[in-house]
Amino acid sequence: MPDDGRDDEESPLEIHHQHRDVQGGWLRPAVFGAMDGLVSNLGLVAGVAGSTADPSTVVVAGLAGLTAGAFSMAVGEYTSVASQRELVLAELEVERTALRRHPRDEIEELARAYQRRGVDRPLALRVARQLHRDPEQALQVHAREELGVDPGELPSPTVAGLSSFCAFAVGAVLPVLPYLLGVTVLWPAVSLALLGLFLCGALVARVTARSWWFSGLRQMSLGAAAALVTYGLGTLFGTSLS
Numbered sequence: 001m002p003d004d005g006r007d008d009e010e011s012p013l014e015i016h017h018q019h020r021d022v023q024g025g026w027l028r029p030a031v032f033g034a035m036d037g038l039v040s041n042l043g044l045v046a047g048v049a050g051s052t053a054d055p056s057t058v059v060v061a062g063l064a065g066l067t068a069g070a071f072s073m074a075v076g077e078y079t080s081v082a083s084q085r086e087l088v089l090a091e092l093e094v095e096r097t098a099l100r101r102h103p104r105d106e107i108e109e110l111a112r113a114y115q116r117r118g119v120d121r122p123l124a125l126r127v128a129r130q131l132h133r134d135p136e137q138a139l140q141v142h143a144r145e146e147l148g149v150d151p152g153e154l155p156s157p158t159v160a161g162l163s164s165f166c167a168f169a170v171g172a173v174l175p176v177l178p179y180l181l182g183v184t185v186l187w188p189a190v191s192l193a194l195l196g197l198f199l200c201g202a203l204v205a206r207v208t209a210r211s212w213w214f215s216g217l218r219q220m221s222l223g224a225a226a227a228l229v230t231y232g233l234g235t236l237f238g239t240s241l242s
């Protein structure tokens, strides 16, 4: 029975249209990691600079904050992705066993899933049977239907951990950079970090479809607020301790 789309005979198939990457891809985690590094290290550097006039103390604190923060982000991301991955792998094993032991039930399960979406029963059964001829194909389809994952595209914990580390470090280095280059006052570090936050905010707007200047200004003011609070605390404790 030829049922391949009579509607499409007149107009050519249009299946090559582009979508934005709705998952956000690598850009989203990279920008968020960099923003984390920027906010936390700008706060740290401002706090220490508020309590001491010694630039080398600020540099040591800034570099320690960079390293500690990057490791903490990497470990957190690695653990989170690894445990998610282990959970999915365990569930895939459950599905693989079910496919081997009860192939007829699994065909039925898949057919019903298609029926729920409006495919009539004979066709749903036919598609399910054909997909089940290849066990790996069957596992893929069941994983997508029941777990919502693609078994071939599970995220890697190592890649996730490493990229978090790098993203945080890139953000966190900005508030320390002027001090590393020999500047002894705080404002260049603050300006550089706020500029970085503005850029990050503007980049996030590409993913969220908000206006870039709004998003940029919002990140910048949040970072400035954090820096102001820690600078105030630093001044307070610096004078009370000395």
Ligand SMILES: [Zn+2]
Pocket (backbone or CB within 6 Å): 095, 098, 106, 109, 142, 146
């Ligand atoms: Zn199944």
